[in-house]
Amino acid sequence: MTFVDLKKIRVSYDGKQDILKDLSISMEKGELVSLLGPSGCGKTTTLRVIAGLIKPNDGTFKLEEDDLTKVPVHKRNFGMVFQSYALFPHLTIAENVGFGLKLRKESKASINEKVAKMLEVCGLENLGERYPKQLSGGQRQRVALARALIIEPKLLLLDEPLSNLDAKLRVAMRIEIKRIQQQLGITTVFVTHDQEECFSISDKVAIMNNGVIEQYDSPEKIYRLPKTKFVAQFIGFENFFAIRKTGAGQYTAENGQQFQTTNPQPEATETVATIRPEDIELVKETLPDSIEGSVIVRTFLGKSYQYEVTTPLGKLLVNGTSEQIYETGDTVNLVFPADKLVVLEK
Amino acid sequence: MRKQKGMTLIAILVFLFLFLPLCLIVVTSFGTAAAIQFPIKGFTLDWYAKALQSDTFMSSFKLSLGIGVLATALALVVGIPASYALARYSVKGRNFIKSFFLSPTVIPGIVVGYTLFQYIVIKLGLPIFQGLLIGHFLISLPYIIRVVGSSMEQLDYSMEEVAWTLGCTKIRAFIRIVLPNVSSGIFAAFMLAFVNSFNNVPVSMFLSGPGVTMLPTSLLSYMEYNYDPTVSAISVMLMLLTMGLMFLIEKTLGLASIA
Numbered sequence: 001m002t003f004v005d006l007k008k009i010r011v012s013y014d015g016k017q018d019i020l021k022d023l024s025i026s027m028e029k030g031e032l033v034s035l036l037g038p039s040g041c042g043k044t045t046t047l048r049v050i051a052g053l054i055k056p057n058d059g060t061f062k063l064e065e066d067d068l069t070k071v072p073v074h075k076r077n078f079g080m081v082f083q084s085y086a087l088f089p090h091l092t093i094a095e096n097v098g099f100g101l102k103l104r105k106e107s108k109a110s111i112n113e114k115v116a117k118m119l120e121v122c123g124l125e126n127l128g129e130r131y132p133k134q135l136s137g138g139q140r141q142r143v144a145l146a147r148a149l150i151i152e153p154k155l156l157l158l159d160e161p162l163s164n165l166d167a168k169l170r171v172a173m174r175i176e177i178k179r180i181q182q183q184l185g186i187t188t189v190f191v192t193h194d195q196e197e198c199f200s201i202s203d204k205v206a207i208m209n210n211g212v213i214e215q216y217d218s219p220e221k222i223y224r225l226p227k228t229k230f231v232a233q234f235i236g237f238e239n240f241f242a243i244r245k246t247g248a249g250q251y252t253a254e255n256g257q258q259f260q261t262t263n264p265q266p267e268a269t270e271t272v273a274t275i276r277p278e279d280i281e282l283v284k285e286t287l288p289d290s291i292e293g294s295v296i297v298r299t300f301l302g303k304s305y306q307y308e309v310t311t312p313l314g315k316l317l318v319n320g321t322s323e324q325i326y327e328t329g330d331t332v333n334l335v336f337p338a339d340k341l342v343v344l345e346k
Numbered sequence: 347m348r349k350q351k352g353m354t355l356i357a358i359l360v361f362l363f364l365f366l367p368l369c370l371i372v373v374t375s376f377g378t379a380a381a382i383q384f385p386i387k388g389f390t391l392d393w394y395a396k397a398l399q400s401d402t403f404m405s406s407f408k409l410s411l412g413i414g415v416l417a418t419a420l421a422l423v424v425g426i427p428a429s430y431a432l433a434r435y436s437v438k439g440r441n442f443i444k445s446f447f448l449s450p451t452v453i454p455g456i457v458v459g460y461t462l463f464q465y466i467v468i469k470l471g472l473p474i475f476q477g478l479l480i481g482h483f484l485i486s487l488p489y490i491i492r493v494v495g496s497s498m499e500q501l502d503y504s505m506e507e508v509a510w511t512l513g514c515t516k517i518r519a520f521i522r523i524v525l526p527n528v529s530s531g532i533f534a535a536f537m538l539a540f541v542n543s544f545n546n547v548p549v550s551m552f553l554s555g556p557g558v559t560m561l562p563t564s565l566l567s568y569m570e571y572n573y574d575p576t577v578s579a580i581s582v583m584l585m586l587l588t589m590g591l592m593f594l595i596e597k598t599l600g601l602a603s604i605a
Contacts, residue, residue: 046482053507073510080511086504100512144508151512 003029009059034198046328079148087132094128100151277317280339288332375578393579410561417482425490433498459548474555487538497531
């Protein structure tokens with residue numbers, strides 16, 4: 001059942017340029033959905049529309065069939081964590097966490113009990129009396145999370161919550177977030193520009209670009225089967241070339257080269273195919289479907305080498321193994337496995 | 347860094363140039379002679395007693411104090427919301443409004459005084475006390491907007507947004523989150539505006555009237571006819587008061603942040 005439902009959301013700050021263009025997305029209860037994209041793609045704006053911090057020019061936002069589009073932010077009961085954490089510096093950690101409950105006029109005893117429990121869930125025992133200044137980045141982050149979770153929000157909104165942490169802590173915290181999110185079963189929207197971070201914890205990922213969602217799928221599906229060129233480029237596909245459909249799973253490039261794919265194929269006949277550098281196979285001998293090319297540049301990637309190869313399809317990037325090393329100027333044969341070649345919709 | 351002896355020397359000279367006259371006033375305030383003289387012959391605290399017993403000085407001191415506190419408080423009431431709006435919202439012509447609010451600090455005091463005199467006394471014919479209050483309110487406002495505004499701008503806007511998501515209305519978030527975090531700025535602004543109002547001569551000069559004079563004005567008129575150390579004694583007390591206030595500002599916010 002659809003839990004969160006955004007329909008045809010349009011946001012424009014100046015009335016000329018649309019930040020979000022008829023954006024629609026729906027989420028199931030208990031899911032962790034990530035909005036991923038480059039800066040300026042509208043992911044934070046989408047989150048702020050859900051939070052109620054921005055009023056959309058058009059469109060509706062429903063939660064469990066209730067239309068919340070016009071409900072002000074303080075009545076939505078959503079927990080939000082900001083990039084800067086935005087802890088209240090004049091309040092102790094316990095007061096920060098209990099802030100939402102105090103507003104709800106709960107009794108002191110009940111607030112104290114809930115705060116203690118939440119501090120424990122977030123691994124902040126014994127820090128209740130301290131002030132935000134006295135905590136480390138990771139601890140502040142958890143305080144911000146605890147403060148958002150204690151009001152038992154219907155929705156948890158995270159705006160790049162990990163980007164101010166160092167790399168090691170970031171990995172630990174994202175596991176922590178996932179753990180708490182699953183433990184409480186709370187529907188979560190997570191905004192990030194970090195692909196790895198997003199793929200590792202999300203149930204679903206929406207890749208955004210220029211105010212529209214390019215693709216909304218599970219992380220595995222997005223990683224393996226991007227639908228658009230933007231998504232493909234964003235997640236590490238490097239090689240693109242025009243192809244034409246000739247039959248089920250059969251394609252021909254402009255130079256007549258034949259390709260086969262076992263992946264889903266879009267309806268359009270004139271389209272673009274793509275493949276990751278590490279999915280192209282390098283062989284010495286000529287095979288029936290192989291493409292000949294010559295190495296122009298070789299770069300060392302650590303566990304393998306990457307070659308820039310000129311072929312009749314154009315320049316392609318191919319990763320080779322360290323067992324078989326080619327030199328600049330060598331002739332190589334490239335094979336495109338049918339299960340790795342992805343045909344894009346546009 | 348290499349010590350620059352020449353610069354140090356110049357700094358010391360400038361400091362002495364500024365500081366020595368103040369020292370002279372302090373010394374002369376203890377002199378026994380009926381006219382201000384230096385060096386003094388003998389030591390007395392009589393002039394302090396005389397100053398504190400003088401009805402003119404005490405009543406003008408009280409008036410200065412009252413006007414200063416009241417005008418600054420009024421300026422806070424208007425200035426805090428104004429600086430919040432200027433810091434938070436992209437008000438059209440924000441920079442113009444900002445410089446407009448700061449204009450009384452840029453325009454010569456005598457011009458401000460004369461302008462206020464034209465309007466408040468001549469055109470509107472307001473009673474002297476109310477006139478003085480409005481005048482001092484106007485010269486306090488720029489300090490409030492500038493100092494409170496700068497601490498508002500340093501505040502993370504997300505803090506308010508978090509408060510809203512936790513269930514605060516905008517006004518409540520302002521009271522519970524914004525105000526406590528700019529309180530030192532508000533305090534410093536109050537002190538600064540108060541000191542400025544208390545020491546202001548031109549506006550007080552123009553707006554004072556018979557029987558209602560502010561302290562700097564009554565000092566000036568006293569000096570026209572008397573040249574005894576009472577004025578020195580009062581100056582010393584005023585210096586001490588200002589220094590005390592500045593010390594408080596330094597303790598709460600740091601003078602550098604409002605300079």
